[in-house]
Amino acid sequence: QADAVMANILAAPLVSLAPLLTGLLKPGARLALSGVLEEQKEQVIAAYQPVIGPLSIEQKEEWILLAGRRQDS
DSSP states (O other), X not given: OEEEEEEESOHHHHHHTHHHHHHTEEEEEEEEEEEEXXXXXXXXXXXXXXXXXXXXXXXXXTEEEEEEEBOOO
């Protein structure tokens, strides 16, 4: 298991990869997701929120960065 995972890909692959990416993380490990357009952020948040919480959101132009930590299980 990893201490951190970063992914800079489009929203649809991020959503479909959510179980895999969150499964790679140790409890308390960091996750950073980018490559998300502003209008797609809610679907990506919904895919990760059950395991990663709370997600911080940073925006630069139309692009979003979501970051958080895996909840202790």
